[in-house]
Amino acid sequence: MIVNCKKIVSLLLLLISSVTASANFSYNARCMEAYNAIFSLKLNEARALIREEKQQNPQNGITVLLDSYVDFFTVLTSDSKNEYEKLKARRSARIDALDGNDKSSPYYLFSQAEVYMQCGLLKGKFGDYMSSANDLKKARNMLRDNMKKYPDFLPSLKSIALIDVVFGALPSSMKSVASFLGMKGNIQTGVNQLEKLRLQIGNTKYSFFKDEVIFFLCYMDIDVLHNKDNYAKLSGYLADMDDKSLLRGYLQGYVASKTAHNDEAIKHLEKLPKGGPYTPLPAVNYLLGNAKLCRMDSDANVFLARYINEYKGMNFIKDSYLKLAYFYLLRGDEAKYQYYLKLVRARGYTVDEKDKQALKEANDSRPDVDLLKARLYFDGGYYAKALAELKDEKVNSFKIPRDKMEFYYRLGRVYERLNKQDEAVANYQKTINMGKGATYYYAANAALSIGSIYEKRRDNKRAASYYKQAIDMKNHEYEKSIEMQAEEGLDRVGK
Template identity: 55%
Template structure:
């Protein structure tokens, strides 16, 4: 009897030892993580389930499941899925709180879930919840850094949060700083760039794709320096050849840096197959860059996006771009049909959709200016300049078009390093348009400020930044004003 009791106790002890809560980022979990960053989410789910069967108390599986939901929602932007999946957050946090407290992943994994949902909540315009969750993540990461200073993954997320808090718009910084939302974009970028170099040589090398993903978005959305294009593309190319996320990043970065032909190449050559998650935004991007080049099949990709998206963003803009596609071809009936859809379909979450609605409610664009604008967006500057070379403001009937004519020339000269010509045309745009609701004059003043800042002429830069701020009741007012205030801060005014 004693022997049987002893064997039973030994068995229970053995079972308890092997089934207790733990964090094991083993090879199976690393394969699931890699599948997530390839956007092969079904493969990732299968690997996670396999790990849960073999090691039911491995807390890493909870974190990986959250990654799956995070990328699923980023790709789909489906509001119903967002409402359904966000209910899982609190249960996942509660389960992680019962895991191994001695592991560096204990606080880190909780912070990751708060951070990912904070980013998603911002995307779906739940800004207060977003700020609170990112703040919780920041505190958890800070505590974890004190306990495990050598745990490199911590810096991945803390660096991102440093950038997020550092990029809070100028008009909100006074309020948010009282709640402890303080960051520094440059420090955050430096942290992430150091990780991009050091991580591959460590046991945490599998996190390199996530660091590259963060750096790509930060450089494109916040830094806005086209001279960094090759550097950003190096980050994107560090993701594997089988990664659909890599193709998206390459296409998006190229689009935002006026490398239109490269964007088309990357987006057309993306990996395909049923094992990849549906990602309608890829067709939206491809439709845009093909329209910039005036390709005859740009409409196909814009229509594909509209037929397959279940998301909340870019629907109005896609209809506007389809309207412009047919307008350029003289098909006024289809132009009018799609313009009506801009008003009746889609949402107004994203600034692109808000601007699409403004344009749809305005007079049709001037055909020459529309072509010049599309060529400009694609980086075909010589083609755009050729269209405007023999034009004068009096060639355009509408005040809107007279202002845009000067503004567009200013932008083209600015991008081709003809600063004096750029300033001359920007100033004309200000003179003609400073009392209108169009953004051209205010953005022209901001652009002249940037030129003088680069010349280190702080007094003139400040003068034009202040002009940009002084203009009110126009499109993109908050965005332009915040950029001008940031400019004044940079030059010490």
């Protein structure tokens, strides 16, 4: 009887060990294909490949990670609150599933950290800041532990660098929360690490992560560092991505539009693949409508209206209605201008700064048409056309103080981009003198711009003085964004 018990125990131990051994993290060919499909925004194709892998290798923990990637990009492309809630609800089950997998794999801690990080990034996007910080803290701790155990596992560096940027980019009002949680970051350190990793990862077995590194680098450079002069560099990075990728084409258009290469933006966005295997991407219509408006194209309204009709999220609806109002104002259609102004007030949300600004503009005095044209031409990088709208104007020809300060501000912006820095500073200073107590963003952004000009001249004392002026101005449009950029400037000049 004792012998039989021993045999049973041995058999049970053998069965348990065989089940444990079957749990694994295998980034095999099918999983890599699913990952590549995700970064081409072929999410349904990715889902099918993940289902197939689960059927063939039900213990492969990489499928759990890939499911999280699919949900992450589903939320990013749709801005859907419902999809966001689904992702949050699935997080704990995914962590549990990964925690029960092969603890000896470098993907064990990494995959859990990725789930926490992806959820944390989206929580930040939807305003759940404390929970976002907690998730990102868990992710960073896991990634650091993973780096100690597996120092040659390069994917950990990607995510550590990204979290470093996120916490470095927090506005001062949020840094106290992060500090309470023991979380600090540095934007430039994180970006430098991503730049280094982009070169380092290409000739390794982790080279399939390169598109993800490029994706984050583009957004960091444009949305966090606010670089306007890196179009050629970022375009070179994007050239390395799959030329059939919707994400690559979108990023090409996004980078071009944000760096004032408007014609290139329109070219990239108009030739994007649509339908079929590709995930709907309403943001393309928003970008394209704005780019065409800056070029004064006659069909800009088509794409702005399409964005409003197809988009199911909360951002840029008011802004799109305002752009439609301006489209018709520039064409002298008073009835449609007034119609769309009413829709700015009645529809959409005020979560994003652009939508807050759109509502304020809709409730403000009618814009001066010449200043509006100069603004749009400037945003598209058509600096000569913008200057032509301004050069024959006289400040006293404008009837309200807002337009007078905007006139000087627009001149400063154009001269700065035309490398006429002294003229830029002179007009920015006039903007500050007129508008430092106003609720418009012109004066604060003018101070920020002068700070940047002096920083480039390595006059750190003057740069710091203007960055501090930008921070000291309160209760104006885009206050958080301008304050954050000024704080970053102060960090760079060491003041």
